[in-house]
Amino acid sequence: xxxxxxxxxxxxxxxxxxxxxxxxxxxxxxxxxxxxxxxxxxxxxxxxxxxxxxxxxxxxxxxxxxxxxxxxxxxxxxxxxxxxxxxxxxxxxxxxxxxxxxxxxxxxxxxxxxxxxxxxxxxxxxxxxxxxxxxxxxxxxxxxxxxxxxxxxxxxxxxxxxxxxxxxxxxxxxxxxxxxxxxx
Numbered sequence: 789x790x791x792x793x794x795x796x797x798x799x800x801x802x803x804x805x806x807x808x809x810x811x812x813x814x815x816x817x818x819x820x821x822x823x824x825x826x827x828x829x830x831x832x833x834x835x836x837x838x839x840x841x842x843x844x845x846x847x848x849x850x851x852x853x854x855x856x857x858x859x860x861x862x863x864x865x866x867x868x869x870x871x872x873x874x875x876x877x878x879x880x881x882x883x884x885x886x887x888x889x890x891x892x893x894x895x896x897x898x899x900x901x902x903x904x905x906x907x908x909x910x911x912x913x914x915x916x917x918x919x920x921x922x923x924x925x926x927x928x929x930x931x932x933x934x935x936x937x938x939x940x941x942x943x944x945x946x947x948x949x950x951x952x953x954x955x956x957x958x959x960x961x962x963x964x965x966x967x968x969x970x971x972x
Contacts, residue, residue: 793857796847804844807861814858815839815865822869822932827876835872839865873932914964922957929954 795803
């Protein structure tokens, strides 16, 4: 495998073909898990292509063992899929807002959309004040819309641990929001 990684770093096309053959099911599963329900299979396929291109372009940055390469490739896929999910969601929101605005003649929907977007951005700011583990949990639950069971499987923790951390995180966010309102 070290030979494979070295060849991939030297941009050997046979190493690229080997990587695609070896890691396609793993990386495709990650992309589809994050994108297929909300954005469609086409978005997952396009994301997978982006993942292979990114790995090909950034292989020289990789340092580590065989297992580390699999983890690294998985993280590339995860973050590419999350970025794609966010772009698709924003695009869908823009299209929805445009459609609503046209249908209502532009009256209240624009104002409501701006307020909704501001509160969503405010919540993202507050999420960054949580510890990284809790932040990741919230993003998986409320932005990627994964179920508690899926989160538990992904993070390798129990379902009750997911539920407890979400509950405590909601309380922390509530306190952060109250503190902000006191100063306004």
